[in-house]
Amino acid sequence: MEFLQQVANALTQGAIYALIALGYTLVYGVLRLINFAHGDVYMLGAFFGLFISRWTGALTLSQNNKSVPLWMTAVVFVGAMIGSALVGMVIERFAYRPLRTAPRLTALITAIGVSLLLEYGGQMAFSPDPQPFAALIAERNIIDTPSFSLSLVQLFIVGAALLLMLSLNFLIQKTKIGRAMRAVSIDRAAAQLMGIPTDRIIAFTFALGSGLAAAAGVLNSIYQPSIDPLMGVQVGLRAFVAAVLGGIGNIYGAVLGGLLMAFAETATVAVGxxxxxxxxxxxxxxxxxxxxxxGILGRNVAEKV
Amino acid sequence: MRPSSLPFPLVFAWRVFIFFVVVRALMGVQGTTLFAGKHPIINPYYQNILINAGIAIILAVSLNLINGITGQFSLGHAGFMAVGAYISAYFSKEIGGVLFAQLIALISVHISKQLGTLLLTFQQPILFTIAILVGALAAGAAGFLVGLPSLRLRGDYLAIVTLGFNQIIVSLIRNWKAVGEASGYIGIPKFTTFAWVFALAIACIWSIRNLASSALGREMRAVRDDEIAAEASGINTTRVKVVAFVYSAMWAGVAGALQAHYIQYANPNDFTFLRSVEVVVSVVLGGLGSITGSALSAAGLTVLQEVLRDVPGAFYTSVALVGLAAYWNFVRVKSEQSGSKSMLRAFVVPFFALIAICLCYWSPQVNAVLERVFPRLDLPDLRAALESSKGALRYVIYSVILIVVMLLRPQGLLGRREWSLAALQRGRRVGKGVEGNLA
Structure with a gap:
């Protein structure tokens, strides 16, 4: 049972890692750019969630130990995702688009700059101290035996992540814009020649990835209800490692990598x-x-001379 | 010997020395010396900045060997620095002193007592030299370990692996009991003086410049420009890359040793990803591949960190940055297209940035005026907010500099050019790239 408990915890953590890793992998797929600022977009998502829950009154409800109505939770999620998506598009427009034709290293360094800007700008704007987050989901155990317990929060995290991943998969595999994204990731110049508005597709990809990061940020803040402007550094790094592990540019790889990462981490903790x-x-x-x-699922492309 | 036939760093050091001699002669005050005495020309505060700048120069110039000259992307320089710092500190605190005492005893008994006492008077420099060497060798070994994966990985993936090594090293140090784990290593003897840092910074610049202009350095640049073509031309790219990593890591180890023996303390948190990024920033800012560029920007950024400690300093830095950005933007627009309208447009963003900066700086005054007109506005005091978040403000300006330079001047301040005083006197810059300097 001890083992099952660890699996459940790892699955929860893995779902969050996978959501962030998807953002890294989506952006890498279309731009071949490691978006170092992605972990900080995740942080911003959590802060947007905090502001919206303060604004809707969910924060005061949860501080008074009352349950938060479902519509407030939904508003927090959607609002945080939209806010982060907009931030992601702004970052892409001003920090990465002017460097589309520059060497890839240049964009990587700019990404590091944007990341530092968000982290320390966040410290200036939100104060560097940790802040409590609202309990958007009731803290109650669904299964509660002495050796194994599964909380509603954990179930909600895994369920929401699964829902988002399935919709992402549908979006990429079945819709027109998904097909355009795949085309851009295979060959941007050819896609442009086929009449695909590549700039718009790339901006959309950033919005998509940032929205997923914001969802992960809110989910993680419900799970561990304390947020600060540097919370994205470690988690972002681990999610990024997860994306590379699975094969960056491959969305199934990102999910696999996120889960692997969480299981490895849980195993490390479990053995002391x-x-x-x-x-x-x-x-x-x-x-x-x-x-x-x-990476595990990535295809090794031979270099052409 | 004509001065121009000397290597550039020696000439530079000579000129700096002459400058100080002249300054001292001009001062003519009794008891005035360069570093000590009643009115030292370089007081302890400036000395501190100079030592930090020297360490930053060693780091940046050595990283330039990997990132600029060999064209690999290392994001883990602080890891090598940590290895050098901890190993050398461990040596000089735990091993060196005991070993040296035994050695002296042996020599005094078996060889001659005079030699023993003579060695004893030079105990500190001898110990420090050995400590630095030990630190450098350990860091070099770490560099060899990191260099190995670089044989298979390129670009982004290599950057990730070096970053990973940095994290692993820091993580191991955090769990190493003998060096204080996460709370840091205390009680390291204070060996580092300005002279040590100055001499080693000169030695670093000199040796890396010579390496870059040797046959091996040419091979490194070939690997940077086109690895496949280099390999096809018979260059052993594996060897070249590993040599670059090992040599660069060794100098990072030296910088780590200097820093540990200067602040007499080492903390794993000082050697994380953020420190690596700082080194990368100074290399990129100076221009990838330009040794003098790295040295200048490393020194400049160290001074900038001091300047950015207070809000007026941050204000002047921001204004200067906006001016520089406006100039670079103007040059860029001018080279792309002509027409007075687009020329004017190049100044729109800098203009508004300047207004925003001024509004923040004079926020109390502006608020006072505005509140007289609109009494119920209740504006926030931006300047007070800035003053209460000094540490964060520093990194915010740092990151803005990084982004602005990358957007407007991706080749860095100097590009691949080198810069020398002799060339300045002749009123022009020498050559394009390292080759130009050799002619």
């Missing part, structure tokens, strides 16, 4: 090496990259 969490995560990444340089 919790202080080596970071080291283990990166050691796994390096080992995988040494064997499969393009």
């Amino acid at each position: 090496l919790s202080r080596y969490r970071d080291a283990v995560a990166f050691a796994i990444l390096i080992l995988v990259l040494l064997v499969r340089p393009a």
Whole structure:
């Protein structure tokens, strides 16, 4: 049962990692850019969630130990996702689009700059101290035995993440805009020649990835209800490792990588090496990259001369 | 020997020395010396900045060997620095002193007592030299370990792996009991002086410049420009890349040793990803591939960090940055298209940025005026807000500099050019790239 409990916890954490990793992988797919600022968009998502729950009154409700109505939870989610999507599009428009033709390294460094700007700008705007988050989902256990407990929050996180992933899969595989995204990721120039508005598609991809990050931010804040402007650094890094692990640019790889990452982390903690969490995560990444340089599901593309 | 036949850093050091001699002669005050005495020319505060700048220069110039000259992308320089800092500190605190005492005893008994006492007087520099060497060798070994995956990985993936190594090293140090774990390593002897830092910074610039202009350096640049073509031309790209990593890591280790023996304290949090990013920023800002560019921007950023400690400093820095950005934007627009309308448009964003900065800076005064007209506005005091968040403000301006430079001047301040005083005197810059300097 102890094992089952660990699996349930890992699954919850893995769902959150997977949602963030999807954003990294989507952007990498269309732009070949590591969006270092993605972890900070996740942080912004959590803060948007906090502001909206303050505005709708969900925060005061949860502080008075009253249950938050479902519509407020939905408003917080949708609002945070829209806010972060807009931020993502603004970042793309002003920091990455002018560098479309520049060497990829340049854009990577700009991404680091945007990340620092969001982190420390966030410290200036929201204060560097941790702030409590609203309990948007009732804290109650669905299964409650002495050896195994599953909370409603955990179930909600896994369910919401699954829903978002399935809709993303539908969007990418079955819709017109999804087909355009796939076309851009295969060959941007050819896609443009076929009449696809590549700039708009890339902006949409950023909005999509940022929205998923915001959802992950709100989900994680419900799970661990304390948020601060640097919360995106570690989680973002781990999700990014997850995306690379699964094969960056591949959405199934991102989900797989996120789950693997969470399971590895839970296993590390379970065997009592919790202080080596970071080291283990990166050691796994390096080992995988040494064997499969393009990640587990990534395809290794031979370089053309 | 004609001055121009000397290597550039030596000439530069010579000129700096002459400058100080002249300054001292001009002062003519008794008891005035460069570093000590009643009225030192370089007081402890400036000395602190100079030492920090020297360490930053060693870091930036050595990283330039990997990122600028060999064209690989390392994001883990602070990891090598940590290895150098901790290993050398551990040596000089726990091992070196005991070992040295035993050695002295042996020499005094078996060889000669005079030699023993002589060695004893030079205990500190000898120990420090060995400590630095040990730190550098350990960091070099770490660099070898990181260089190995670079054989298979390119671009982004290599950046991630080096970042991962940095995290792993920091994580291991956090769990290493003998060096204080996460709370930091205290009680490191204070060996670092300005002279050490100055000499080693010169040595670093000199050796990396010479390496870059040697046959091996040419191979490095070939790998940077086109790895496949380099390999086809018979260059052992594996060897070239590993040498770059090891040599660069060794100098990072030296910088780490200097820093640990200067602040007498080492904390794993000082060697995280953020520190690596700082080094990358100074390399990119100076121009990837330009050694003098890295050195200048590393020194400049160190000074800037001091300037950014207070709000007026941040104000002047921002205004200067806006001016520079406006100039770069103007140059860019001018080279792209002509027409007075687009020329004017180049100044729109800088103009509004300048107004925003001024509004923040004079926020109390502006608020006072506005509140007289609209009494119920209740405007926030932006300046007070800025003053209460000094640390964050510093990094905000830092990141804005990074973004602006990347957008408007992606080649950095100097591009791949080198810069020298001799060329300045002749009123022009020398050459394009390292080759130009060799002619």
